[in-house]
Amino acid sequence: MSHDPHTPLFRVRPPTGWINDPNGPFRWRSRHHLFYQCNPHAPVHADIHWGHASSRDLVHWEHHPIALAPTPGGSDEAGCWSGCVVDDAGTPTTVYTGVDRDHAGIGTICLARAADPDDERLTEWKPLPAPVLTGPPPGLDVVMFRDPFVFRSADRRWALVGAGHADGTPSILLYDCDDLTDWRFAGVLLDGRDPVAACAFGDKAVGWECPQLYRTAGGDHVLLVSLWDGDPCSTGYLTGHLQTDGQGRLVFVTRAGGRLDQGRDFYAPAVLQEPERALLWGWSWEARPREEVDRAGWAGVLTAPRVVDLHPDGSLRVRPAPELDLLRAAEPFVTAPGRVPLPQTYDLTLTACEPTTVSLLRDVSGRELTVRADPAAGTVILDRSAWPRTGREGSAPITMQVPKGPYLALRLLVDGSLLELFVAERTMVTERVYRHPDDIAELVVTGPDARVTGWALDPQRRG
Numbered sequence: 001m002s003h004d005p006h007t008p009l010f011r012v013r014p015p016t017g018w019i020n021d022p023n024g025p026f027r028w029r030s031r032h033h034l035f036y037q038c039n040p041h042a043p044v045h046a047d048i049h050w051g052h053a054s055s056r057d058l059v060h061w062e063h064h065p066i067a068l069a070p071t072p073g074g075s076d077e078a079g080c081w082s083g084c085v086v087d088d089a090g091t092p093t094t095v096y097t098g099v100d101r102d103h104a105g106i107g108t109i110c111l112a113r114a115a116d117p118d119d120e121r122l123t124e125w126k127p128l129p130a131p132v133l134t135g136p137p138p139g140l141d142v143v144m145f146r147d148p149f150v151f152r153s154a155d156r157r158w159a160l161v162g163a164g165h166a167d168g169t170p171s172i173l174l175y176d177c178d179d180l181t182d183w184r185f186a187g188v189l190l191d192g193r194d195p196v197a198a199c200a201f202g203d204k205a206v207g208w209e210c211p212q213l214y215r216t217a218g219g220d221h222v223l224l225v226s227l228w229d230g231d232p233c234s235t236g237y238l239t240g241h242l243q244t245d246g247q248g249r250l251v252f253v254t255r256a257g258g259r260l261d262q263g264r265d266f267y268a269p270a271v272l273q274e275p276e277r278a279l280l281w282g283w284s285w286e287a288r289p290r291e292e293v294d295r296a297g298w299a300g301v302l303t304a305p306r307v308v309d310l311h312p313d314g315s316l317r318v319r320p321a322p323e324l325d326l327l328r329a330a331e332p333f334v335t336a337p338g339r340v341p342l343p344q345t346y347d348l349t350l351t352a353c354e355p356t357t358v359s360l361l362r363d364v365s366g367r368e369l370t371v372r373a374d375p376a377a378g379t380v381i382l383d384r385s386a387w388p389r390t391g392r393e394g395s396a397p398i399t400m401q402v403p404k405g406p407y408l409a410l411r412l413l414v415d416g417s418l419l420e421l422f423v424a425e426r427t428m429v430t431e432r433v434y435r436h437p438d439d440i441a442e443l444v445v446t447g448p449d450a451r452v453t454g455w456a457l458d459p460q461r462r463g
Contacts, residue, residue: 004296006288006417006434009345010327010457012036012053012061012281012302018043019300021210022281023050024085025272028092029120031056032272034281035067035094036302037081043299048079050096054121058279058305058323064123068094068112075100075108075131082147082210082268083109086157088180091117095159095180097146098131107146109133109161111180128181136173137185141166144207144228150177151213151273154244160189164207164228169193172211172225174250190223190238190252200257201236204229212271213242214278216310223252224260224269224280232267235260235282239314256314262400263421264393266303266430279321280306284418287389287432303430304413304420311426319425320411328455335453337445345457348412348443356447360414361387361433362440369433371410371421373447378404380423387433400427415457 013019018039026033031054038051050068053061068080076098083096092114097107108131115124136142144164151158159175171191176184192198192205205227212224221242227233238257245251260269261282269282282303286293293299305321328347334340342360350358352373361369367386373379383397402408402424413420421429435441445452 004298005344006296007298008301008415008418010059010415011304011418013298013300014038014040014051014063016043016297017041017299018045019051019298019302020045020048020283020285021082021268022270022283022302023082023096024094025270025279025281026085026092027272027274028087028122031120032058033085033122034061034302035085036283037079038066040066043293043297048081048099050080050094052122057326058321059326062121064121067122067125068096068127071127074098074127075134076110076127077101078103080110081107084149084270086150086180088113092122093180094125095148095150097148105144105164106135106142108135109148109159109183132177132181133175133183136161136163140173140188142173144209145173147210148175149211149213150180153242153250154248158186158250159183160211160213162207162209162211162225165191168203168206170205170208170225170228172208172223186249189250190254194254196240196254196257197236197238200238200259201225201227205233206230210268210270212269212280214271214273214280214308216278217276218310218312220255220310220314221252222308222310222316224271226268232285235267235269237316239310239316258316260316261428261430262398263428263430264389264391264398265432271308278308280308280318282430284430284432287391288417288434289390301418303418304415306428315426317425318428319422320413320420324413327457329458332453332455334443337447337450337452338443340443340454342414342441342443342454343456344441345415346413346454347457348410348414348452348454350410350412350445351451352408352410352447353406353449354447356445356450358410358412358452359444359446360412360441361435362442363387363436364438371412373408373410373423375405375408378402378408380408380410380421382421382429382431384431384433387436389432398429398431400429402426
């Protein structure tokens with residue numbers, strides 16, 4: 001296990017090597033399963049396998065052997081990439097992107113089945129010998145094709161596949177796959193020319209990766225896409241209705257959309273649809289120099305599980321899964337504004353009734369990492385400019401706009417270098433912040449009538 005002080009201790013990640021997209025969150029028997037792309041041999045994006053962990057409570061995770069590995073000479077020789085897991089007539093089945101040595105952006109759709117469905121840990125998987133789909137349909141000029149997501153609607157099973165076209169238009173392709181071994185192209189569900197999508201995302205993305213779909217408590221649907229412009233760009237969501245047309249084909253009628261996570265270190269979310277809720281995990285990449293990553297021996301982490309839904313006004317609703325409360329120490333380390341040392345990992349709630357500033361870190365020159373909340377203006381600003389990150393988006397302050405009101409409720413989860421901020425259950429921010437050795441980690445809250453409570457995350461509760 002790495003001794004890097006920036007290591008998150010309570011989120012899903014392998015002990016060493018590389019991790020990126022969460023894949024196939026799945027409930028089987030009494031356990032939640034979470035798979036993820038990984039390179040078990042080095043902290044670099046190559047030699048992609050599927051890692052695997054499971055949990056009974058979403059906070060205490062047990063790591064299992066590698067679930068999927070590239071097959072020499074096979075359709076996944078160059079990696080087992082993103083996909084999902086479904087229950088196929090009582091047999092858990094992975095549906096994933098296989099990449100061969102000559103793929104040039106076009107993947108195949110591959111299956112692997114659990115060797116023993118009675119094993120609640122699902123520790124052994126058997127790939128089918130050939131892909132069920134060798135590429136996109138002819139005539140669409142598709143140059144990017146990957147990341148199947150299988151779901152049920154209108155009493156049938158369907159799949160979404162992320163795509164990009166030669167003219168630079170991103171899209172989501174739809175397949176009828178009621179029989180998982182027989183995929184039939186059912187049209188383009190949505191593309192970048194949709195006016196709601198164009199307004200929400202702009203025209204920067206040339207491909208939509210990792211499509212995910214969940215049903216809300218009110219019966220609407222939310223479509224998630226990861227925006228790819230030659231590199232991972234950001235993540236977006238579209239709300240709307242999934243319905244059938246006169247010929248029995250599925251259509252997604254868009255209503256609104258926006259950026260899913262306002263942070264700069266979040267991508268490729270995966271969703272688990274449960275009977276009463278939908279859970280979401282994302283990938284948070286490293287935002288520090290390559291030499292530091294190599295020295296640490298690990299790269300990437302999955303976020304905390306988040307419950308996602310819609311507010312009555314149609315805007316996104318997001319909050320940490322309530323199971324995360326199990327990690328809180330028995331007693332809080334702070335219950336009132338003041339000057340309090342901060343632990344390496346913590347869970348903080350704040351209610352601001354007037355303009356309030358929360359300082360979390362201070363460097364030797366006195367600059368601070370702050371969250372500023374103004375309920376009357378409906379703004380929250382995360383300023384981490386003294387802790388610059390690598391990457392093209394820089395380290396400028398992030399401003400979030402939420403409905404104005406008499407108060408603003410915030411929740412902040414910090415685990416090593418992973419910072420997850422939730423604002424009024426309407427927006428979220430994922431950032432990686434790497435403390436300098438001489439930084440002072442101290443909570444200072446300034447603002448009249450602010451209420452704050454913070455808990456350390458207790459290793460004994462981690463199990």
